[in-house]
Amino acid sequence: MxxxxxxxxxxxxxxxxxxxxxxxxxxxxxxxxxxxxxxxxxxxxxxxxxxxxxxxxxxxxxxxxxxxxxxxxxxxxLMRGRMIHPVAGPLAYQAYGKDDSEALLSVxxxxxxxxxxxxxxxxxxxxxxxxxxxxxxxxxxxxxxxxxxxxxxxxxxxxxxxxxxxxxxxxxxxxxxxxxxxxxSYLTHGYKELTIPPAEDGGWRMERHALHIWPRGDHMMIALPNADGSFTCTLFWPFDGPHGFSQLTSERQVIEYFTRVFPDAVPLIPDLASAYLTNPVGSLVxxxxxxxxxxxxxxxxxxxxxxxxxxxxxxxxxxxxxxxxxxxxxxxxxxxxxxxxxxxxxxxxxxxxxxxxxxxxxVEMRDKVGSPWFLMKKKAQLLLNKVFGKLYLPLYTMIEFTRIPYAEAVARARRQDRVVLTALATMAACVFIAFLQVIRR
Ligand SMILES: Cc1cc2nc3c(=O)[nH]c(=O)nc-3n(C[C@H](O)[C@H](O)[C@H](O)COP(=O)(O)OP(=O)(O)OC[C@H]3O[C@@H](n4cnc5c(N)ncnc54)[C@H](O)[C@@H]3O)c2cc1C
The missing domain is CATH 3.50.50.60 (FAD/NAD(P)-binding domain)
Structure with missing residues (x-):
């Protein structure tokens, strides 16, 4: 050679x-x-x-x-949107974009x-x-x-x-x-992976075309689908503290905690306790x-x-x-x-x-995605995008589904927000003036 x-x-x-x-x-x-x-x-x-x-x-x-x-x-x-898993109640689905050209791929x-x-x-x-x-x-x-x-x-x-x-x-x-x-700089949170195996028939045990999120305020779990029917779950938890990795040291504690905080995931992960106790915690830098x-x-x-x-x-x-x-x-x-x-x-x-x-x-993923305000904001952004096309692109859309440089995307999102806020304020002022005129008559 x-x-x-x-x-x-x-x-x-x-x-x-x-x-x-x-x-x-x-x-x-x-x-x-x-x-x-x-x-x-x-x-x-x-x-x-x-x-x-x-x-x-x-x-x-x-x-x-x-x-x-x-x-x-x-x-x-293909992951077309987020599937939010609350502690109790129905799942909530939020599409990432207008169609499959605005979707993520799990590889x-x-x-x-x-x-x-x-x-x-x-x-x-x-x-x-x-x-x-x-x-x-x-x-x-x-x-x-x-x-x-x-x-x-x-x-x-x-x-x-x-x-x-x-x-x-x-x-x-x-x-x-x-x-x-x-x-x-390291986050105070780390990550640990768990696996949801395929169903008996080889299919997926949850919606296949979604990125699943269990937002819990200061910590969360997510799951991405794999082509073989399984999902890889990732826990993003603090290393220490009441919701920290170090708190769960026995199989009984693991099952009790997940049953309380991630109840719908428990039946999906057959080796939950042993996998939790064996799998390593990675750091995030x-x-x-x-x-x-x-x-x-x-x-x-x-x-x-x-x-x-x-x-x-x-x-x-x-x-x-x-x-x-x-x-x-x-x-x-x-x-x-x-x-x-x-x-x-x-x-x-x-x-x-x-x-x-x-x-x-x-912060958005672990805390805000589950809130009605966040849902409304995302819906409003998608609607504006539908109405105004490329004139209004939500920041998430620019980051994930375009090649607009990241810094330019952020500057553009700020400009768009200013325009939308100014338009809303002008509309509110017009409605208020019209209202005053009506009550004066
Ligand atoms: C939990 C987690 C989830 C992630 N999810 C996503 C995601 O969904 N989407 C996404 O886009 N990114 C994701 N990332 C980020 C992504 O993994 C990295 O940004 C990506 O791997 C960077 O690629 P790289 O080639 O620069 O580095 P690496 O993938 O780390 O590759 C570095 C290579 O260099 C080799 N190497 C290291 N040191 C030496 C040495 N001294 N001599 C010779 N070889 C060496 C390593 O063995 C390795 O093969 C995630 C990261 C983490 C931690």
Whole structure:
């Protein structure tokens, strides 16, 4: 094998790394792709992350560019809206949009990882190295150190792409440089997954085409459908406190708590108590940093640049959008340092806005989605969208079902709200004046 380094050395063959390797290879670039784990196509758990993911327009667009959209859509389950499960009383359904063009897709993380890793490995310009954990990076000369089953290995890269996730080694090396900003903040909540198995006949035990939410004020449970008839439930609870994970330590406590707080879920999860006590609790981190690149030598994509909490289902979608933008910038600008600066200028502000939106949406999901006021507001927004079309797009619609940059979407939503409030205030004033005139006569 030719041992010369490729034009790009990507660290992390996860969702963003594999997708970017495919896109670069298709653009005629040579790529070396290093991954700390074993080959996902050999099976075995990928562990540590959600089992399924909500895929929306931004992610689909990047997959379409690689000719992979159809195969992903075929294996996904369409989620047309939210199904709200109160403690007692009937379920409430809220559609996400006007039709199936405004729906989310539930996809298997493992399946997507394998598909992308497979596609990357098939590209003639890509060399893939599994079981290579990057342990050290010398950005000045491009030296990367890896721990492998065969021992320590060092390679020299001409251009490094850090696609190695929220705890990125490449970002770690950038953080040690002068004038490098970095912050990470953890939520007081973590997450734990449980499974609702398929029904006896292989079908789904709840409405298949919905994202199910059990909002409970300061905590919640959600469930996304899987193609095999099962659902993956995720508990987003505080680590400690009266509704915290640490409070339930015996099977009896688990069953009692769920019977009181999530009663309709209890008969759907046969191994509830044992799974709750065995399954791990993951933490939820937001990462911000600047700069995202070191000259033309290194650049960050995906969670390595901007990990966000999962309450808008946008982390992977934004990571894929990073890859599309980076490819565009490299296509326009042969000088890598300039291309990376352009990429950062286009993405950084949007990633910061997304991080804030994701935290805000946690409060909406766990607390507000069940309230009649929230329901009314969503209905009014969809109605305005129906009447005014593209002139009025709800913020959620812009985030999930368009490729309008996140920061622009937020600014536009604020403008729309101002117009609607002004119109309502004017209408109210007119009605009041008319009323005064009537009573004066
Ligand atoms: C509970 C939960 C639910 C989520 N749900 C959604 C959702 O519904 N929709 C959505 O869009 N996003 C969702 N996300 C976010 C999404 O998982 C991430 O944004 C996405 O995985 C980012 O992709 P990435 O390739 O940047 O990082 P990762 O997927 O983390 O991939 C990083 C890769 O780098 C490898 N690696 C790490 N360190 C090294 C090293 N030192 N050397 C070599 N390789 C290394 C890892 O093994 C991995 O393969 C969710 C996240 C969580 C935690």
């Amino acid at each position: 030719n041992q010369d380094p490729a034009e790009f050395t990507i660290v992390g063959n996860g969702l963003a790394g594999a997708l970017l390797a495919c896109a670069l290879a298709k653009a005629g670039r040579r790529v070396d792709l290093y991954e700390k784990r074993g080959d996902p196509r050999q099976g075995g758990p990928q562990g540590g992350r959600s089992i399924n993911l909500a895929l929306s327009v931004r992610g689909l667009h990047a997959l379409r560019d690689l000719g992979l959209e159809d195969v992903v859509v075929r294996s996904a389950v 298997s993380r493992g399946g997507l990882n394998r598909l992308l890793a497979d596609e990357a490995a098939k590209q003639p310009g890509v060399r893939v190295m599994f079981d290579h954990r990057c342990t050290d990076v010398e950005l000045k000369d491009g030296t990367l150190s890896f721990e492998t089953p065969g021992g320590h290995r060092q390679v020299t890269a001409s251009c490094i792409i850090g696609a190695d996730g929220a705890y990125s080694a490449i970002r770690g090396a950038m953080q040690r440089l002068d004038r490098s900003d970095y912050s990470q 937001t990462v911000r940093c600047r700069p995202w690149h070191y000259g033309g030598r290194a650049v960050l994509v995906g969670d390595a640049a901007h990990a966000v909490v999962p309450f808008l289902g946008q982390g992977m979608n934004a990571a894929f959008e990073d890859c599309s933008t980076l490819i565009e910038c490299l296509g326009r600008q042969p000088d890598k340092a300039r291309a990376f600066a352009d990429y950062e200028a286009r993405r950084k502000e949007n990633a910061d806005v997304l991080a804030d939106l994701c935290i805000e949406n946690f």
